[in-house]
Amino acid sequence: MEIKSGIAVSPGIAIAKSMIIDSEDYRIPRRSINPSQRKVEIQRAREAFENAISELTKLQARQDATLTGIEQRQIRDIFAVHLRFLHDRSLRKKITDLIHTESVTAVYAVSKTLREIASHFTRVKDPYISERAADIYDIERRLLAQLLGSRREDIEHLTEEVVVVARELSPTQTAGFNKDFVKGIAADAGGRTSHAAIVARSLGIPAVVAMEDLTESISGSDTVIIDGNHGIVIVNPDSKTIAQYEGYSREFVELERKLDAIKKKPAVTRDGVKVTLLGNIEFPEEAEIVLQKGGEGIGLYRTEFLYLNRPSEPTEQDHYTAYAETIGAFKHRPVTIRTMDLGADKYTQSKRFVPEPNPFLGLRSIRFCLKNLAVFKTQLHAILRASVLGEVKIMFPLITNLQELMQAKMILRDVMEDLDEASIAYNKHVEVGIMIETPSAALTACSLARDVDFFSIGTNDLTQYTLAVDRGNELVSTLYSSADPAVLRLIRTVIQDAHKAQIDLSVCGEMASEPQYIILLLGMGVRTVSVAAPMIPEIKQIIRSVTMEECNKVARKILGMNSERQISNYLRDTARKVMPEAF
Amino acid sequence: MVCETEIEIKNTDGLHMRPAMLFVDAANQFDCDITVSNDQTSVDGKSIMQMSMLAATCGSKLKIKADGSDAQQAVSVLRQLVEKKKFDTPPSSDKKREPTELRPRGSGD
Numbered sequence: 001m002e003i004k005s006g007i008a009v010s011p012g013i014a015i016a017k018s019m020i021i022d023s024e025d026y027r028i029p030r031r032s033i034n035p036s037q038r039k040v041e042i043q044r045a046r047e048a049f050e051n052a053i054s055e056l057t058k059l060q061a062r063q064d065a066t067l068t069g070i071e072q073r074q075i076r077d078i079f080a081v082h083l084r085f086l087h088d089r090s091l092r093k094k095i096t097d098l099i100h101t102e103s104v105t106a107v108y109a110v111s112k113t114l115r116e117i118a119s120h121f122t123r124v125k126d127p128y129i130s131e132r133a134a135d136i137y138d139i140e141r142r143l144l145a146q147l148l149g150s151r152r153e154d155i156e157h158l159t160e161e162v163v164v165v166a167r168e169l170s171p172t173q174t175a176g177f178n179k180d181f182v183k184g185i186a187a188d189a190g191g192r193t194s195h196a197a198i199v200a201r202s203l204g205i206p207a208v209v210a211m212e213d214l215t216e217s218i219s220g221s222d223t224v225i226i227d228g229n230h231g232i233v234i235v236n237p238d239s240k241t242i243a244q245y246e247g248y249s250r251e252f253v254e255l256e257r258k259l260d261a262i263k264k265k266p267a268v269t270r271d272g273v274k275v276t277l278l279g280n281i282e283f284p285e286e287a288e289i290v291l292q293k294g295g296e297g298i299g300l301y302r303t304e305f306l307y308l309n310r311p312s313e314p315t316e317q318d319h320y321t322a323y324a325e326t327i328g329a330f331k332h333r334p335v336t337i338r339t340m341d342l343g344a345d346k347y348t349q350s351k352r353f354v355p356e357p358n359p360f361l362g363l364r365s366i367r368f369c370l371k372n373l374a375v376f377k378t379q380l381h382a383i384l385r386a387s388v389l390g391e392v393k394i395m396f397p398l399i400t401n402l403q404e405l406m407q408a409k410m411i412l413r414d415v416m417e418d419l420d421e422a423s424i425a426y427n428k429h430v431e432v433g434i435m436i437e438t439p440s441a442a443l444t445a446c447s448l449a450r451d452v453d454f455f456s457i458g459t460n461d462l463t464q465y466t467l468a469v470d471r472g473n474e475l476v477s478t479l480y481s482s483a484d485p486a487v488l489r490l491i492r493t494v495i496q497d498a499h500k501a502q503i504d505l506s507v508c509g510e511m512a513s514e515p516q517y518i519i520l521l522l523g524m525g526v527r528t529v530s531v532a533a534p535m536i537p538e539i540k541q542i543i544r545s546v547t548m549e550e551c552n553k554v555a556r557k558i559l560g561m562n563s564e565r566q567i568s569n570y571l572r573d574t575a576r577k578v579m580p581e582a583f
Numbered sequence: 584m585v586c587e588t589e590i591e592i593k594n595t596d597g598l599h600m601r602p603a604m605l606f607v608d609a610a611n612q613f614d615c616d617i618t619v620s621n622d623q624t625s626v627d628g629k630s631i632m633q634m635s636m637l638a639a640t641c642g643s644k645l646k647i648k649a650d651g652s653d654a655q656q657a658v659s660v661l662r663q664l665v666e667k668k669k670f671d672t673p674p675s676s677d678k679k680r681e682p683t684e685l686r687p688r689g690s691g692d
Contacts (some may be wrong), residue, residue, distance in 0.1 A: 081600045081631070084607060090630040117632065124638040128596050132635065135600060 001238050004214055006186070007477070008231035009197035011534070012206030013249040014184025015242060018224040018235075019162040020148045020215060030112075031105045031216050038103060042096045045106035048146035053086045056142065078135070085139050091117075107147045107219075114140035148220040158182070163224045167215050169196040179203050184226035186233050188215055190472060198510070201532045202282055204289075208233050210474045259537030263294030267540045271547040275522065277540055278334070278530035280508060284325035289533040294540060297334040299456065299530020300395075300508040301326060303379065304342050313375070319382030327390035336393040336456070336530075337383050338435065339408075340375065341365045360470065365398035370407055380415040387427035395456060399434045399441050405451055433504070437461035442490040449501035456530070457494055459509025463487050482511040483567040488520075488559065495525045506530055516568075516575040518542050523555025538579075545578045584615075586654040589646050590662050594669040597640035602670040607631045609664050615651025617661075628661075 033041060060079040085091060091113070098109040118136035121129060158181035168189040174196045177185075185200050190209030200207035206228030218224065218235050225234040225245050229252065234241060267277040278299030279290030290298060306314045306322055327335050343364020356362035369376035383394055396408045409432060419426050436442050437458030445455065459482050464471045466487050469480040481487075491507075498505035506528035511517045513531040518539050521529065531539050554574055561567050592598055598606070610617045610628045617628030621643065626633035628647065639645055645665075649657045664670060 077601045077604070081604050084604050084631040088630050088632045090627055091632045094632075117636065120636055121638065126597060126638070126640045129599050129638045129640065132600055 001241060002217055002235040004211055004217070004233050004235070006208045006211040006214070006231050006233065007190075008207075008228050009190070009209050010185070010201040010205060010207035010228045011252070012184075012204070012228045013245055013252055014163050014206045014224075014226040014228070015237075015245055015249070016161045016163045016183045016224065018165045018218055018220060018222045019158075020218065020220050021164060021166045030108050033103050033105055035103050038099055041099045041104075041106040041109075044147060045092070045095055045099065045110060048106065048110065048143050049086055049092060051146045052139075052142045053083060055146075056083055056086065081135065082139055082142070085136075086143075105219075107144065110143045110147065111140060114143070163226050165215060165218055165224065174199040174203075177203065177205065179205055184224070184228065185209075186211055186214055186224070186226055188212055189474060198532070199282065201513075201534065202280070202286055204534050210477065212474065256537075259541060260293075262541055262544065263292070263537055265294075265540070265544065267296075267543045269522070269543055269546055269548050269551070271549060273522075273548045274527070275543050276506075276528040277536055277543070278336075278506065278508075278528065279533045279536060280513075280530050281326070281533065284322050284329075286533060287326045287329035290536070291329060293533050293536040295533065295536050297330055297336075297391075298326065299334075299336055299506050299528065301335060301337045303338060303340055307340065307342055314378075316378045316382045316385075319379055320385055323382060323386035323392075324389055327386055327392060331390055334391045334393060336395050336433070338395045338397055339366070339379055339383075340369055341397040343368050360464070366396050366404055366408060367398065370404065370411075373411065376411060377415050377418075380412055381418070384412075384415060384419055384426040384430065385424060387430045388425050392427065393431040393433060393454065395433045395435060395454075397435045397458070398437060398461070399448065400438045401440060402444065402447055402451070405434060405448060409451070435461075435508075436494050437465070437509075439466050439490060442494050445494045445497035446500065449497050449503055452503060454504035454506070455494060455498050457491060457505070457507045457509060459487070459491070459507060459511035462490060462509065463511075466490060481564050481568065482509070482514075482517065483571060484564045485562055485567065488524075488567070491521075492524055492559065499525060504528065513539070515539065515542055515579060516571040519546055519551050519554050519574055519578065520558055520571060522546070522548065523551035523553070524559075542575070542579050584652060584654045585648065585650045586658045587646065587648045588658050588662055589644055590665045592639050592641055592643045592645065593666055595641050597643070598634065598637060600635060603631055603635040605664060605670050606661065607634055609660055610657065612660075613649070613651070613653045613657040615649045615654045615657050617657060618648045618650075620646045620648070 056079060060076070060083070095109045095113050098104065098113060099106060114136055118133040118140070121133040121136065124130045158178060161181055161183045163184035163186065164177065164182055165186050167187065169185065169187050174185070182205055185205055185207035187196065187209045188211050190196055197207060197209055206226050208226055208228055208231050211233060214233060222236050225237050225241070227233070227245070227248070237245070267275045269275065276296055277294070278297045279293070279295035280300040280302070281287055281290060281298055282302045282305045287298065306319060323337060341364070343359060343362065363371065380394070383392065386392060394412070396405065399405050412432065416426065416428070431453040433452045433454035433456060434441070434448065435458040436445060436455050438461065441448060442462065449455065460471065463480060463482045463484070467479060467484055469476050471477060471480050495505060505526065507521055507526050508530040512521060512529040513535040515538055518529065519542065522543070529539065558567050558570060561570070594602060596602070607629055618625050619628040619634065619637065620626070621637060621639065624637070626637055628634060637645070647658055647661055
């Protein structure tokens with residue numbers, strides 16, 4: 001049994017067999033074993049070879065039946081060559097010798113040996129021979145698949161419950177998980193607000209990230225407990241621990257049920273102040289979850305996943321269909337659609353973007369849209385067309401100055417004119433707002449406010465840009481905190497400027513989803529928050545347990561504090577008093 | 584009984600995967616030990632991994648040494664496969680390759 005800790009990013013408890021998925025270029029880390037384990041590892045390597053051979057033989061038999069001609073011959077040759085390699089005694093000996101002399105795992109020995117052979121080929125000048133390295137990598141993958149307990153593609157054809165363990169997960173990968181079978185997620189890399197974490201949270205899959213070296217200490221099909229409440233992962237737990245966690249799991253479900261009970265009740269403080277509680281979503285299907293959890297609308301509809309979930313650029317109709325489905329679930333309630341926020345750590349499938357040295361300071365989000373007008377206009381066209389179906393609002397992300405806002409609005413007017421010409425109906429008075437998520441936007445909020453109907457504070461990016469901390473980099477992620485006095489001062493400025501200009505203001509970043517922050521935000525004057533769907537009941541519970549007077553007192557006190565630590569501690573203590581079971 | 588000979592790789596693609604496989608398959612029909620060497624290294628002629636790592640290109644010369652009762656037969660079969668049959672190179676892989684000039688043999692670094 002091994003207990004490891006990381007950062008909890010999505011609540012809940014999962015107990016299941018592990019499934020390790022890796023990225024294409026992932027190197028198997030060296031892991032030493034106790035010399036007494038060598039026999040076991042050598043046996044594992046032997047079995048991997050036998051299983052790979054029988055798998056390949058089956059594949060070969062299937063190929064023969066379906067292909068003809070030259071291609072058939074070539075494919076047959078490839079299979080035959082790979083089989084010869086798998087039968088090669090000197091190859092196996094090299095691997096077992098490595099396990100024996102260096103006391104390493106079978107996985108490592110297989111990977112190291114085959115990669116050495118492959119790199120030997122790569123160095124040969126004759127291109128025809130150097131290309132053969134690809135065959136060796138293929139053989140490596142096949143053997144690793146046996147040793148790691150699963151093949152990459154299996155994630156799409158799961159038949160039993162698993163917890164997914166990976167070095168790093170992309171949002172696309174995570175979004176593709178079938179939550180009937182993927183019960184938990186653990187990753188070596190990542191931080192609380194990495195996009196994979198956000199997706200895990202929105203799907204309601206317990207997840208722990210920043211495990212650093214978990215993939216090194218786990219083998220496929222090990223039993224794993226993922227505690228998404230405390231950021232703990234337990235590998236091969238004993239039966240006592242399993243029983244204990246099954247208990248925790250029941251308690252967690254119980255708390256969830258208790259919170260569900262308040263979903264029909266309004267989000268009103270004890271002294272009668274109404275707070276609007278909205279949900280953040282990525283997929284149309286999540287709109288239903290927001291409703292179930294008692295959300296009053298969508299405060300942030302992230303549309304990037306339209307681009308990430310398919311092999312090609314989404315058509316205008318793809319956009320429209322997704323928006324129509326979401327809006328359909330929210331008749332007469334606000335649905336705020338944020339325009340495409342791609343770039344940085346989210347790439348489109350076509351991968352036609354050249355990698356940038358500083359993606360978070362590069363061509364992302366609204367900047368990308370203003371340079372790729374066709375993509376931008378397609379989306380605006382679909383949003384406008386869908387605007388007659390309900391109460392749609394348009395929100396531009398990552399605005400850093402007034403010119404960008406004016407440009408984006410001008411393009412929106414262009415698209416409106418196109419629709420007018422084509423006599424397509426749309427809401428001419430559709431509300432237009434912006435995300436305030438850069439320090440420059442926060443500092444110029446008073447002038448930006450004159451040209452928009454609403455602000456939504458995106459605390460994730462605002463925090464990372466203000467503190468100059470990459471939120472996904474585990475080396476510095478501890479410096480990332482929305483409770484930093486610098487971040488709080490910017491937020492206060494934005495709230496005050498929105499009030500002065502009498503425009504709507506909401507907070508849609510992760511900060512609003514964290515129970516300890518909600519009291520502070522209310523005290524600072526926020527009356528609308530948009531949070532991850534699973535967090536709605538908990539946030540509502542806190543709102544219903546406080547008075548606005550208490551919130552104001554907390555905010556006044558905190559705005560006088562100078563250190564992040566002091567603020568965090570004070571917030572945690574306050575929230576614990578309000579809702580002890582959530583902490 | 585030991586039997587030795589020198590052969591030259593004559594097919595344009597050199598000793599890549601498929602030829603290496605045919606060579607190894609032929610070698611494995613015999614009981615004798617078969618060693619193949621260039622100026623730098625000697626490998627087991629019955630191992631596809633080792634044979635393909637010789638990375639012998641067209642024009643390379645290799646020594647074959649067989650040691651065992653059927654050594655003579657083994658050497659003649661292998662010579663025929665490499666020099667006469669040129670690994671049965673089917674027309675499809677006789678693509679227009681530049682005549683490969685003689686390269687330094689062996690592990691090619």
